[in-house]
Amino acid sequence: MRLLILFVGGGSAGHIAPSVAVWRTINAEHPDIRAHFVCSCRQTDLLFLEGEHLPYTITPSPRVGWTFPFLFWKSLFHAFFILHEHKPQLIFSTGGYVGIPLCIAAWTQGIPIILHESDAVMGRANRLIAKIAKYVHYGFPTGNPVRPHITQGSKEKGFHITGFSGKRPILLVWGGSQGAQAMNEVIVKMLPDLTKLCDIIHITGPGKNHSPRTSSYWSTEFATSALPHLFAIAELAVSRSAASSIAELAANGIPALLVPLRGLAQDHQLQNAKLAAMSGGCILLHQDDLEHELCPLVNSLLQNPDRLQEMRASMQTLSASDASGLICKIIFQYIENSQSP
Numbered sequence: 001m002r003l004l005i006l007f008v009g010g011g012s013a014g015h016i017a018p019s020v021a022v023w024r025t026i027n028a029e030h031p032d033i034r035a036h037f038v039c040s041c042r043q044t045d046l047l048f049l050e051g052e053h054l055p056y057t058i059t060p061s062p063r064v065g066w067t068f069p070f071l072f073w074k075s076l077f078h079a080f081f082i083l084h085e086h087k088p089q090l091i092f093s094t095g096g097y098v099g100i101p102l103c104i105a106a107w108t109q110g111i112p113i114i115l116h117e118s119d120a121v122m123g124r125a126n127r128l129i130a131k132i133a134k135y136v137h138y139g140f141p142t143g144n145p146v147r148p149h150i151t152q153g154s155k156e157k158g159f160h161i162t163g164f165s166g167k168r169p170i171l172l173v174w175g176g177s178q179g180a181q182a183m184n185e186v187i188v189k190m191l192p193d194l195t196k197l198c199d200i201i202h203i204t205g206p207g208k209n210h211s212p213r214t215s216s217y218w219s220t221e222f223a224t225s226a227l228p229h230l231f232a233i234a235e236l237a238v239s240r241s242a243a244s245s246i247a248e249l250a251a252n253g254i255p256a257l258l259v260p261l262r263g264l265a266q267d268h269q270l271q272n273a274k275l276a277a278m279s280g281g282c283i284l285l286h287q288d289d290l291e292h293e294l295c296p297l298v299n300s301l302l303q304n305p306d307r308l309q310e311m312r313a314s315m316q317t318l319s320a321s322d323a324s325g326l327i328c329k330i331i332f333q334y335i336e337n338s339q340s341p
Contacts, residue, residue: 003033003335004086008102009094010039011061013048014244018094018116020052021145025324026331028148036086040098043206044222051224052147057082061097072101079105089335090114092327093133095126107132112334116327118144118243120271134334137327140275143320144247145327151251153228161226162201162218164233169198169302172234172254175205180240183259186290187238191217193295197302201230235308236301238285238294241273246282250318255311256282257297259290281315 007023009015016039023035037056039045049056059082060075079102091106091113093099103113115133117126120140130136159166171194173187184204187194188211194200195216202211202219213219223230231252239245241258249256258276260269276282285293301308 003030004088005033005035005090005092005331006038006082006086006088006102006106007035007092007094008038008099009096010045010098011042011096012242013044014118014242015039015094015096015098016045016048017147017244017248018118018139018145019092020048020054021147021324022092022116022327022331023054024148025145025328029328036088038082038098038102040096047206047222047224059098059102075101076105083109083111089338090331092116092331093129094118095123095129097125099129100125103129103132110338112338114327114331114334116145118247119266119268120243120275121266121268123265123268135330137330139243139247139323140272143318143323144243145324146244146247146251146319148324150228150231150248153230153232153252155229155232158229158231158233161229162199162233163215164199164218166233168216169235170233171198171200171298172230172237172239173200173202174237174239174245175203180205180259180261182287183238183240183290186294190291190295194298197295197299198235201234203230236298238298241269241276243268243272246272246276246318250276250281250315251321253312253316253319255301255308255315257285257294258282259285259287262287276318279314279318281311281313281318 007019009019026033037049037054038059039056040061041058059078060071083105091111093103094116106113113133115129115136118139175183191211199216203223204219204221206221234254237249237254237256239256239258241260258273260273273284277284
């Protein structure tokens with residue numbers, strides 16, 4: 001019987017991208033191994049996995065609230081069904097509430113669990129999963145895995161997609177897979193001033209507002225196959241500080257102004273941004289200051305190519321090109337141990 005690894009995580013592409021990166025590395029070295037993904041019902045999860053042409057199953061995500069007991073047992077029952085259907089040899093979880101029922105079900109059946117924590121601080125769901133995981137890999141400071149093709153973009157294709165000439169600097173505004181409505185609103189309001197300084201790529205997130213495209217402003221709700229090519233032509237980015245976003249920007253050496261989304265679990269985006277800023281490749285910019293500080297900061301950086309170059313080099317220090325390979329070695333170690341008599 002061919003080995004199968006179950007990749008579990010969802011709620012945003014940030015919970016799925018590391019799993020896809022690890023799977024691509026495994027698949028390149030061991031094409032006989034199969035993979036199946038388990039995610040939430042959020043549109044971003046489905047768009048991401050469909051864009052990667054990967055098989056997946058949607059599972060309920062029980063969150064704390066008055067419906068939690070009912071949803072948890074429903075999710076646990078579904079988790080046992082998934083395990084029975086796919087019979088995995090190992091679970092690779094990137095955490096979140098999607099992972100709790102399935103990891104508990106796997107633990108009761110003796111299936112090894114590898115947990116990857118992308119963020120600078122661990123959330124409640126991952127703290128629970130960590131107690132039953134065989135191994136926990138931390139993205140900070142050891143590095144988050146990125147998909148191999150994410151650094152293989154073509155400038156020519158990027159210019160073709162956006163229609164930009166390449167004669168002006170290009171600013172990438174990226175709220176992550178779910179977008180960032182508050183950030184989008186500020187960017188749209190500031191477009192007249194920003195487009196005097198540079199051309200703008202704006203990835204808004206599914207269903208999020210944006211302005212009509214112009215010769216200096218190109219927008220899309222979601223980028224899958226186009227994303228590496230957009231990275232290839234970006235000289236500077238404005239981004240939320242999800243761990244996967246920072247990892248992909250770092251892998252491409254794109255200096256970033258990080259605008260953390262506050263109020264999430266353990267305020268992890270703020271902690272991510274603070275750690276990333278210590279490298280010198282990023283600048284922490286708070287949402288409340290965005291409208292007043294963004295234009296002067298963008299202008300200052302674009303007018304100082306030496307500083308931008310220094311930031312590019314510093315940004316690349318946040319990238320760990322061997323992160324996927326390291327995780328793969330750990331995965332195979334536990335698969336071999338679980339199959340030993």
